[in-house]
Amino acid sequence: MSLELAATVAARGLDAALEVADGETLAVLGPNGAGKSTLLAVAAGLLRPDAGRVTLDGRDLTAPGTFVPTHDRRIALLAQDPLLFPHLSVLENVAFAPRSRGAGRREARATARRWLGEVGAADLADRRPARVSGGQGQRVALARALAADPRLLLLDEPMAALDVSVLPALRQTLRRVLADRTVVLVTHDVLDALLLADRVVVMENGRVVEAGPTTDVLERPRSGFTARIAGLNLVSGPWRDGAVAGVRGIAADDAPVEGEPAVAVFRPSAVSVFREAPGGSPRNSFPVTVTELEPHGDQVRVRAGHLAADVTVQSAAELDLAPGARAVFAVKASEVAVYRT
Amino acid sequence: MIPRWIYAPAALGAAFVLLPLVAIVARVDWTGFLGLITSQASQDALWLSLRTSAVSTVLCVLFGTPMAVVLARTSFPGQGVLRSLVLLPLVLPPVVGGIALLYTFGRRGLLGHELDVLGIQVAFSTTAVVMAQTFVALPFLVVSLEGALRTGGRRYEVVAASLGAGPTTVFRRVTLPLVLPGLLSGAVLAFARSLGEFGATITFAGSLQGVTRTLPLEIYQIRETDVDAAVALSLVLVVVAVLVIGLARQGRAG
Numbered sequence: 076m077s078l079e080l081a082a083t084v085a086a087r088g089l090d091a092a093l094e095v096a097d098g099e100t101l102a103v104l105g106p107n108g109a110g111k112s113t114l115l116a117v118a119a120g121l122l123r124p125d126a127g128r129v130t131l132d133g134r135d136l137t138a139p140g141t142f143v144p145t146h147d148r149r150i151a152l153l154a155q156d157p158l159l160f161p162h163l164s165v166l167e168n169v170a171f172a173p174r175s176r177g178a179g180r181r182e183a184r185a186t187a188r189r190w191l192g193e194v195g196a197a198d199l200a201d202r203r204p205a206r207v208s209g210g211q212g213q214r215v216a217l218a219r220a221l222a223a224d225p226r227l228l229l230l231d232e233p234m235a236a237l238d239v240s241v242l243p244a245l246r247q248t249l250r251r252v253l254a255d256r257t258v259v260l261v262t263h264d265v266l267d268a269l270l271l272a273d274r275v276v277v278m279e280n281g282r283v284v285e286a287g288p289t290t291d292v293l294e295r296p297r298s299g300f301t302a303r304i305a306g307l308n309l310v311s312g313p314w315r316d317g318a319v320a321g322v323r324g325i326a327a328d329d330a331p332v333e334g335e336p337a338v339a340v341f342r343p344s345a346v347s348v349f350r351e352a353p354g355g356s357p358r359n360s361f362p363v364t365v366t367e368l369e370p371h372g373d374q375v376r377v378r379a380g381h382l383a384a385d386v387t388v389q390s391a392a393e394l395d396l397a398p399g400a401r402a403v404f405a406v407k408a409s410e411v412a413v414y415r416t
Numbered sequence: 417m418i419p420r421w422i423y424a425p426a427a428l429g430a431a432f433v434l435l436p437l438v439a440i441v442a443r444v445d446w447t448g449f450l451g452l453i454t455s456q457a458s459q460d461a462l463w464l465s466l467r468t469s470a471v472s473t474v475l476c477v478l479f480g481t482p483m484a485v486v487l488a489r490t491s492f493p494g495q496g497v498l499r500s501l502v503l504l505p506l507v508l509p510p511v512v513g514g515i516a517l518l519y520t521f522g523r524r525g526l527l528g529h530e531l532d533v534l535g536i537q538v539a540f541s542t543t544a545v546v547m548a549q550t551f552v553a554l555p556f557l558v559v560s561l562e563g564a565l566r567t568g569g570r571r572y573e574v575v576a577a578s579l580g581a582g583p584t585t586v587f588r589r590v591t592l593p594l595v596l597p598g599l600l601s602g603a604v605l606a607f608a609r610s611l612g613e614f615g616a617t618i619t620f621a622g623s624l625q626g627v628t629r630t631l632p633l634e635i636y637q638i639r640e641t642d643v644d645a646a647v648a649l650s651l652v653l654v655v656v657a658v659l660v661i662g663l664a665r666q667g668r669a670g
Contacts, residue, residue: 158575
């Protein structure tokens with residue numbers, strides 16, 4: 076394991092542990108306040124945990140009696156805001172790390188130009204940070220972090236503040252440069268996790284509630300948060316008579332035995348919405364109270380508590396759906412996948 | 417949007433500050449002006465003031481910058497009390513500061529004996545002038561710079577550290593350049609305060625022409641015997657002060 080981290084920070088309610096293999100990208104998902112940024116601060120040596128240990132490549136960085144300062148950890152940080160040094164040109168920003176490590180001016184600049192080229196920002200070299208856009212700034216910040224030749228790269232929602240239009244290209248760049256690196260990526264965007272990460276951990280209330288290969292976690296979400304961001308409905312409970320908490324479904328290969336805890340997962344698009352329970356149907360149906368309506372593509376996503384259904388704008392109008400309205404969600408058992416937990 | 421009536425007290429306040437300056441200009445005896453300000457005593461005083469103020473400004477920067485960094489970037493028990501004490505000269509009557517300096521560095525002061533042994537006599541020398549000015553001007557620089565450091569925050573320093581820069585490199589290449597405007601305006605304030613220093617200087621350094629009699633002391637001294645000269649020199653001090661402020665503003669804009 077390249078990075079091993081375990082930390083308890085009582086003041087922020089954090090009590091979590093994670094490991095990242097050499098060359099692996101780990102995505103950390105979770106709602107605001109779950110402790111993701113605190114975790115990064117512990118890794119970077121910006122925060123001393125009440126208890127815990129941070130080990131990178133077998134070297135103790137944070138441990139009882141040991142606290143390696145940030146500048147000596149070889150852990151680079153890329154935040155939501157590029158934070159380019161405003162008094163230095165783009166090129167000097169990227170040359171900052173090589174210069175700090177003792178490289179000569181000429182050599183540091185050559186390194187900087189190489190990394191700027193790598194992230195597709197070579198033409199910005201002579202600009203002042205105030206004169207680059209948000210997306211360009213984040214590219215430059217990425218080049219600057221990579222120029223530090225870090226053993227571990229920490230990305231804290233690197234695309235959260237950017238215009239949607241620049242995201243696909245930047246994602247491609249990240250995908251390319253992160254491929255063989257050891258990375259911890261904090262994100263709230265499932266697409267980032269899917270495209271960039273090998274594995275995912277999900278945090279809630281300062282604890283890791285889920286961990287595993289990205290596709291497994293997103294296709295088989297077990298926590299409410301993951302299900303919500305993955306855009307899936309999730310019902311958990313004991314598996315009885317072919318149903319989880321009354322929701323009939325099809326068990327996956329690894330079927331739960333009778334009475335075993337399980338989750339039923341289904342897509343909002345598989346859910347039909349009615350004013351009253353459809354009679355004599357083989358479908359699962361749940362009486363619900365609508366809590367929220369939001370546009371979702373050309374459809375309307377109807378949320379009722381932790382469940383969601385996608386309906387057309389027309390049917391939303393016909394059903395007279397509005398927050399507080401009573402409705403019935405129905406889903407075919409064949410559309411419900413059941414996993415053991 | 418501000419209420420219209422607020423212009424009235426604002427104008428009154430501005431007039432209160434500006435009118436005395438106009439009065440000085442009006443009172444100046446222009447025919448003898450050049451002769452008054454180029455007398456030997458005046459030249460000595462002006463030259464001494466500029467020299468000592470420049471040196472004390474340098475000292476303020478050298479000691480005040482680290483003080484501001486420690487106050488802005490660290491926290492330790494008693495820091496609040498320490499900050500208040502360090503800033504005490506801001507509110508202390510300068511005469512009291514002069515007495516305090518005298519009983520620290522004077523011949524019979526706290527360190528007087530040790531200094532005497534080393535053959536150093538501070539009181540009533542040009543060194544004493546510089547010390548008195550530094551004593552009263554230092555808090556101006558510290559306050560101004562600490563504010564700039566706190567406003568700027570630590571975010572850039574954290575990034576720099578994560579890029580492998582040690583504390584000294586971060587301080588030199590990130591912290592200082594980012595607070596340079598704050599440092600400059602702090603230095604200008606300190607210079608201006610040094611230039612105007614009177615109470616601590618006359619108490620601790622005395623009033624010896626060419627040695628410790630700075631321009632404010634010369635003005636005070638000469639006022640008894642030659643009002644025209646006092647007014648002329650006052651105008652010189654006003655002009656110097658205006659120039660300093662103008663330079664500082666320009667430095668910030670650029």
